[in-house]
Amino acid sequence: AQSVTQLDSQVPVFEEAPVELRCNYSSSVSVYLFWYVQYPNQGLQLLLKYLSGSTLVKGINGFEAEFNKSQTSFHLRKPSVHISDTAEYFCAVILTDSWGKLQFGAGTQVVVTP
Amino acid sequence: KAGVTQTPRYLIKTRGQQVTLSCSPISGHRSVSWYQQTPGQGLQFLFEYFSETQRNKGNFPGRFSGRQFSNSRSEMNVSTLELGDSALYLCASSLSPSATGELFFGEGSRLTVL
Numbered sequence: 001a002q003s004v005t006q007l008d009s010q011v012p013v014f015e016e017a018p019v020e021l022r023c024n025y026s027s028s029v030s031v032y033l034f035w036y037v038q039y040p041n042q043g044l045q046l047l048l049k050y051l052s053g054s055t056l057v058k059g060i061n062g063f064e065a066e067f068n069k070s071q072t073s074f075h076l077r078k079p080s081v082h083i084s085d086t087a088e089y090f091c092a093v094i095l096t097d098s099w100g101k102l103q104f105g106a107g108t109q110v111v112v113t114p
Numbered sequence: 115k116a117g118v119t120q121t122p123r124y125l126i127k128t129r130g131q132q133v134t135l136s137c138s139p140i141s142g143h144r145s146v147s148w149y150q151q152t153p154g155q156g157l158q159f160l161f162e163y164f165s166e167t168q169r170n171k172g173n174f175p176g177r178f179s180g181r182q183f184s185n186s187r188s189e190m191n192v193s194t195l196e197l198g199d200s201a202l203y204l205c206a207s208s209l210s211p212s213a214t215g216e217l218f219f220g221e222g223s224r225l226t227v228l
Contacts, residue, residue, distance in 0.1 A: 036219075041221070042221055043118070043204055043206075043219030043220050043221045043222055044204065044206075044217075044219040045219070046216045046217065049216070090157065092157075101159050101162065101170050101172070102147070102149075102157075102159060102217065103159065104149075104156060104157035104158075105156075106156045107156060107157075
């Protein structure tokens with residue numbers, strides 16, 4: 001069963017425009033939520049994570065995400081993107097009954113153009 | 115502080131052969147996870163090791179195996195290679211089992227099976 005759904009496979013965006021990447025999850029147990037970024041020919045880098053507490057999470061490079069339990073969503077946003085934000089972004093969850101196993105969404109390719 | 119090191123970075127094998135990939139975690143990290151990344155299946159969890167013990171395993175056939183040494187370095191082995199095993203294999207390390215911690219990824223080993 002798919003635990004993580006990223007609703008957009010590709011998001012084109014102009015430089016300095018805002019971007020939102022959508023992520024929904026399904027789980028009958030509590031989850032921890034993550035966003036990772038993968039630049040071309042590189043491994044993954046953690047952008048931000050939600051474990052508990054405030055539902056608005058701020059990460060690196062100006063990104064933030066909001067956890068919405070009722071809508072089971074964890075959307076990623078950035079108010080103004082740069083060319084260097086061109087990359088693939090992955091939403092991921094850890095189910096609290098499956099410690100140590102990150103489950104990733106299919107990824108969203110963000111292409112920033114001038 | 116050196117990052118996660120994976121070797122080799124690229125390799126080409128033929129069907130039926132076997133391959134061993136190596137991962138050296140960040141110094142002090144004792145948990146190592148492996149993921150397979152393909153265009154069709156995305157990022158899939160293979161297994162996780164902590165203190166030389168496999169703690170978690172994904173849904174891969176027995177041809178995929180791994181181990182962790184006392185210095186936390188890890189290897190994964192794929193026997194009787196199939197065309198579908200062509201993928202980027204990513205290793206990630208963390209201080210402890212990744213339930214709440216950040217995973218640090220290597221740049222991956224890209225395996226091509228001909």
